[in-house]
Amino acid sequence: MATAPTQLSRSTGEAVEYRGDAPKGARWWREIGWRHIVGVVTIIYCALPLLYVLSAALNPGGTLTGSNDLFKTISLENFQxxxxxxxxxxxxxxxxxxxxxxxxxxxxxxxxxxxxxxxxxxxxxxxxxxxxxxxxxxxxxxxxxxxxxxxxxxxxxxxxxxxxxxxxxxxxxxxxxxxxxxxxxxxxxxxxxxxxxxxxxxxxxxxxxxxxxxxxxxxxxxxxxxxxxxxxxxxxxxxxxxxxxxxxxxxxxxxxxxxxxxxxxxxxxxxxxxxxxxxxxxxxxxxxxxxxxxxxxxxxxxxx
Structure with a gap:
């Protein structure tokens, strides 16, 4: 019967079982997946105000309420x-x-x-x-x-x-x-x-x-x-x-x-x-x- 490969622990020096496969399924979401969700939410939270300001800058209407539809109108008139x-x-x-x-x-x-x-x-x-x-x-x-x-x-x-x-x-x-x-x-x-x-x-x-x-x-x-x-x-x-x-x-x-x-x-x-x-x-x-x-x-x- 084949045994699982082992490797030496860096802290204790004892042989421990080596798990080469990455976590999958529920374990992956519990250990890694939630971090991706937090990262995506944080990026959206930080990027949305920047996109809104850029959309308002490209909107020749000159009002903030008119920029609610992001990049509906694009013009360099405000920069001119x-x-x-x-x-x-x-x-x-x-x-x-x-x-x-x-x-x-x-x-x-x-x-x-x-x-x-x-x-x-x-x-x-x-x-x-x-x-x-x-x-x-x-x-x-x-x-x-x-x-x-x-x-x-x-x-x-x-x-x-x-x-x-x-x-x-x-x-x-x-x-x-x-x-x-x-x-x-x-x-x-x-x-x-x-x-x-x-x-x-x-x-x-x-x-x-x-x-x-x-x-x-x-x-x-x-x-x-x-x-x-x-x-x-x-x-x-x-x-x-x-x-x-x-x-x-x-x-x-x-x-x-x-x-x-x-x-x-x-x-x-x-x-x-x-x-x-x-x-x-x-x-x-x-x-x-x-x-x-x-x-x-x-x-x-x-x-x-």
Missing amino acids: RLFETDFGYWAVNSLVICTVTAIGTVLMGGAAAYAFSRFRFRGRHASLTTLLLIQMFPQMLAVVAIFLVLLSLKDVFPILGVNSQIGLIMVYLGGALGVNTFLMYGFFNTVPREIDEAAKIDGASHAQIFWTIILRLVAPILAVVGLLSFVGTYGEFIIAKTVLQSTEKLTLAVGLYQWASDERNAPWGQFAAGAVLSAIPVILLFLFLQKYIVSGLTAGSVKG
């Missing part, structure tokens, strides 16, 4: 009208503000994380704890104080006051410094100190070690921090609405809100078209940096 407005200025403003904020956040957070990771000074642990506690309170809680500070700065430094894009960038940089520093700090600790010591023996300074060696080794976390900073500021509304006032200086989030503020007379077709085009930079950025996202978010948790 979009560029007859200030949408182009808003897109450029958002890209410039978010790009500068992302680059500044990476450089400032990286320098601070390098100092906390490599130097030993009095108050180091207390400073890290303070940064962590400060991040428990969202930046929008201080929106009134931010407005008053920028209003006072406008009389002394107009370039940093209210209705200034540079002032808005400075606010974003200050709000994101703490959490990004703490995130980078764990990743910087995974880089062996022997690399720094070897570079010092060769005569390299701390600046040379930081710019030429460390930043290259921690590229995944830099990409993740830059991505999170870009996406966070790209869709930020409350602070941008408070700081920026001139129409030509608005970001996409604030500019599109002006169209949707009047629900009865809002150009919903143009609004949907603007929302579709606004999502393209974020999607491209995710596709370009996707290989860094998983490693950048998980490697820093190995050694804190």
Whole structure:
């Protein structure tokens, strides 16, 4: 009588019966099939709003109720009208503000994380704890104080006051410094100190070690921090609405809100078209940096 094939268990080392056939019937539905159903339902739940917005953008009627029949009418009229407005200025403003904020956040957070990771000074642990506690309170809680500070700065430094894009960038940089520093700090600790010591023996300074060696080794976390900073500021509304006032200086989030503020007379077709085009930079950025996202978010948790 033939016996079932056996194999060694990885955990105990004992011989166990090997089942080469995949589960079938009720067992397959109990172990695997329900996961497929959950996945399909989740995809439909996430994709339906996106399809509805795309259908509204392609509907020349300009109403949301007229878009209930998905893709019944397809036209690029809303996209043509979009560029007859200030949408182009808003897109450029958002890209410039978010790009500068992302680059500044990476450089400032990286320098601070390098100092906390490599130097030993009095108050180091207390400073890290303070940064962590400060991040428990969202930046929008201080929106009134931010407005008053920028209003006072406008009389002394107009370039940093209210209705200034540079002032808005400075606010974003200050709000994101703490959490990004703490995130980078764990990743910087995974880089062996022997690399720094070897570079010092060769005569390299701390600046040379930081710019030429460390930043290259921690590229995944830099990409993740830059991505999170870009996406966070790209869709930020409350602070941008408070700081920026001139129409030509608005970001996409604030500019599109002006169209949707009047629900009865809002150009919903143009609004949907603007929302579709606004999502393209974020999607491209995710596709370009996707290989860094998983490693950048998980490697820093190995050694804190």
